[in-house]
Amino acid sequence: MGKASSKKWWKESVVYQIYPRSFKDSNGDGVGDLRGIISKLDYLKSLNIDVLWLNPIYRSPNDDNGYDISDYRAIMEEFGNMADFDALLKGVHERGIKLIMDLVVNHSSDEHEWFKRSRSSRDDAFRDYYHWWPAEKGTPPKRWSYFDLEDNAWQYDETTDAYYLHYFSVKQPDLKWENPELRRAVYDMMHFWFQKGIDGFRMDVIPFISKDTAYPELPESYKGDFIAYYANGPRLHEFLQEMNREVLSKYDIMTVGEAPGVTLEQALNFVDEDRKELDMFFHFDLLALDREPGEVFKMRKDQWKLTEFKQIHSRWDAVFKDKGWGSIFLCNHDFPRSVSRWGNDSPRYWHNSATMLQTFSLSMRGTPFFYQGEEIGMTNIRFDAIEDYRDINTLNAYHKAAHRCDDLKAFLENEKDASRDNARTPMQWDTSENAGFTNGTPWIKVNTNFKEGINVAEQDKDQNSVLNYFRKMTQVRKTHEGLIYGSYELVEEGHEEIYAYTRIWGEERYVVLLSFSENQVTFPLHTLSHKKGTLLISNDEAPQNLPDDKITLHPYQAAIYRFTPK
Ligand code: GLC
Ligand code: CA
Numbered sequence: 001m002g003k004a005s006s007k008k009w010w011k012e013s014v015v016y017q018i019y020p021r022s023f024k025d026s027n028g029d030g031v032g033d034l035r036g037i038i039s040k041l042d043y044l045k046s047l048n049i050d051v052l053w054l055n056p057i058y059r060s061p062n063d064d065n066g067y068d069i070s071d072y073r074a075i076m077e078e079f080g081n082m083a084d085f086d087a088l089l090k091g092v093h094e095r096g097i098k099l100i101m102d103l104v105v106n107h108s109s110d111e112h113e114w115f116k117r118s119r120s121s122r123d124d125a126f127r128d129y130y131h132w133w134p135a136e137k138g139t140p141p142k143r144w145s146y147f148d149l150e151d152n153a154w155q156y157d158e159t160t161d162a163y164y165l166h167y168f169s170v171k172q173p174d175l176k177w178e179n180p181e182l183r184r185a186v187y188d189m190m191h192f193w194f195q196k197g198i199d200g201f202r203m204d205v206i207p208f209i210s211k212d213t214a215y216p217e218l219p220e221s222y223k224g225d226f227i228a229y230y231a232n233g234p235r236l237h238e239f240l241q242e243m244n245r246e247v248l249s250k251y252d253i254m255t256v257g258e259a260p261g262v263t264l265e266q267a268l269n270f271v272d273e274d275r276k277e278l279d280m281f282f283h284f285d286l287l288a289l290d291r292e293p294g295e296v297f298k299m300r301k302d303q304w305k306l307t308e309f310k311q312i313h314s315r316w317d318a319v320f321k322d323k324g325w326g327s328i329f330l331c332n333h334d335f336p337r338s339v340s341r342w343g344n345d346s347p348r349y350w351h352n353s354a355t356m357l358q359t360f361s362l363s364m365r366g367t368p369f370f371y372q373g374e375e376i377g378m379t380n381i382r383f384d385a386i387e388d389y390r391d392i393n394t395l396n397a398y399h400k401a402a403h404r405c406d407d408l409k410a411f412l413e414n415e416k417d418a419s420r421d422n423a424r425t426p427m428q429w430d431t432s433e434n435a436g437f438t439n440g441t442p443w444i445k446v447n448t449n450f451k452e453g454i455n456v457a458e459q460d461k462d463q464n465s466v467l468n469y470f471r472k473m474t475q476v477r478k479t480h481e482g483l484i485y486g487s488y489e490l491v492e493e494g495h496e497e498i499y500a501y502t503r504i505w506g507e508e509r510y511v512v513l514l515s516f517s518e519n520q521v522t523f524p525l526h527t528l529s530h531k532k533g534t535l536l537i538s539n540d541e542a543p544q545n546l547p548d549d550k551i552t553l554h555p556y557q558a559a560i561y562r563f564t565p566k
Contacts, residue, residue, distance in 0.1 A: 010254035013050035025438035048474035098199035131165035207231035231261025271324035326366030352556035359558035430457035482508030533561030
C-alpha cells in the first residue's frame with residue numbers, strides 16, 4: 001500500500017474557510033472582525049468541521065483586502081487586536097478545532113517597514129528584500145502584473161531611480177526570496193505564529209516566490225501565459241525544503257499551498273512526503289474549466305462539460321494514488337459561488353445542486369475545503385453596477401476596459417459570473433436587516449436572497465435544509481474511513497449527466513451517484529461489480545437498496561450506497 005494511505009489528521013479533516021471581512025461584524029462598523037468570529041464558534045462546531053482557515057488578518061492598508069501586509073505580527077485594526085486573536089485561538093482549540101492562517105510571502109505591502117527601508121536608498125540594509133532594477137540599465141524586460149492598470153509589474157520609483165517588481169498591485173511589491181536574510185525573517189515570523197499555537201498555513205501564490213533574478217526577456221513560449229512562467233522558479237523547491245527544515249518540521253501542523261501554474265507532472269515535487277516540502281496544494285485546473293484559455297477572469301463562451309469536470313478530478317486523484325495527497329474545493333474568496341457555478345442556483349434546483357456538490361466534496365479522496373456560506377448554499381450576487389464592486393481586480397479591469405473603449409456592458413455581464421466579489425458578500429445569518437451580518441452599513445452589499453431562505457437561522461430549524469444536509473454529510477465522511485482513504489474509480493466515465501464513482505477501502509465499499517442534470521436521468525448500474533448496496537445518504541428520495549440494473553435520479557440528486565461485506 002502506498003504512502004497516500006498513511007493516516008494523518010489533516011487528511012481526515014474537513015476545512016472551513018473564513019473570509020473575516022464578510023463573516024460577522026461585532027461592532028457595527030460594517031466590517032467583519034475577530035470578535036464576530038468568536039461569537040460564531042459554536043455554530044462552526046455544529047458543522048462538524050475540523051480546521052478553520054482564516055484569510056489574512058494581519059495589519060494591512062487593504063489595497064487587496066489584507067493580501068497586502070504591512071506588519072506580519074500585528075492584527076488589522078479593523079479586525080481587532082492580538083488579545084482578540086488569542087481569545088479566538090483559545091476558543092477554537094477548546095472546541096477541538098484547529099486554526100490555520102494565510103501566509104502571504106510572495107509580496108508584502110509597500111507600507112511594510114521592510115519596503116519603506118528598501119525604497120529609501122540603494123545602500124539600505126533592506127534594499128535587497130525586494131526586486132529592484134536600476135534605471136540606468138534601461139527599461140526592465142516585460143513582466144505582467146495581475147492588478148496593475150498598465151499590466152506592468154515594474155514600477156518606477158524616483159527616490160532611488162529604480163524599478164521594483166510587483167506581480168500583483170503596485171502596493172504589493174514582491175519579496176526577494178533569493179536573499180537569505182529575507183528568508184530568515186520570514187521563518188522567524190512563521191515561528192512566531194506557530195509558537196502562539198496555530199496549526200498550519202495556507203500559502204498564498206507560493207510557486208511564485210522563486211524568480212530568475214537576471215530578469216531575462218520572457219521566453220517566446222510563455223508570451224501571454226505569464227502564470228506558467230511565474231510559477232516554479234529555479235530555486236522554488238530549495239526554498240520550500242529549507243522552510244520545511246527550518247520551520248514546518250518542528251511542529252505538528254498542516255500546510256496547503258495555493259499553486260497557480262502547477263501541473264499534474266509537477267505535483268509530486270511539492271507533496272511527495274519524502275521530499276519534505278508541503279502537505280497539499282490547490283491546483284487551478286478546475287478553476288480554469290469555465291474560463292477562456294489562459295484567462296483567469298474571463299468566462300468561456302461555450303458551456304463546460306461534465307466529462308471535463310470528471311477528467312480533471314480523476315487525473316488529480318490518480319497523481320496522488322500512491323504518494324502525496326490532494327485537496328478538493330469548489331470555491332473560495334477568489335472565485336464565484338459553487339452552487340451558481342457548478343450547480344444551478346435557480347429556486348427549483350438550488351437545494352439539490354448545493355447538497356449534491358457538498359456530497360461530491362465530502363466523498364472524494366483528498367481533504368475537502370469549504371468556503372463560508374457554502375454550507376447554506378449561498379449564491380452569486382451578480383451586481384449590475386460597477387459602483388457595487390469593491391474588488392481591486394474588477395475595478396482595475398473596468399478602468400482598463402473603459403480606457404480601451406471596450407464594450408463595458410459586456411464587461412459587466414462577464415463580472416456577474418466571474419467577479420471575486422460574488423464570494424465576498426456577507427455571510428447570511430438570519431432574516432434581520434443585513435442578514436444579521438452587521439448593525440451598520442456593510443462594506444459590500446448583502447445578497448437579498450437571505451430573505452428567501454438562504455440564511456443560517458431558518459435553515460437551522462429545517463431538517464431538510466442545505467445546512468442540515470451539510471451537517472449530516474460531514475458526519476458521514478467522518479464515520480466512514482473508506483470515504484477518506486479508499487481508492488476512487490469512475491463508473492460510466494463518458495456520461496454527460498451523472499458523475500458516478502466507487503470508493504473502496506478493504507472491506508468497505510461505496511458507490512457515489514451525482515446528477516449534474518436538470519432532468520430525471522436513468523443511469524445504468526450493470527457494470528458495477530458490487531451488488532446489494534444500501535442507502536447511506538441522499539438529498540432526495542432514493543430507493544433503500546441499490547437496484548442491480550439501473551437507477552433513476554432526480555435533478556441534481558446525490559446518493560451514496562454502501563456495500564456490506566459478504
Ligand atoms: C492569491 C489570493 C488573492 C490575492 C492574491 C495576491 O491569489 O488568494 O486573493 O489577491 O493571491 O495576494
Ligand atoms: Ca467590525
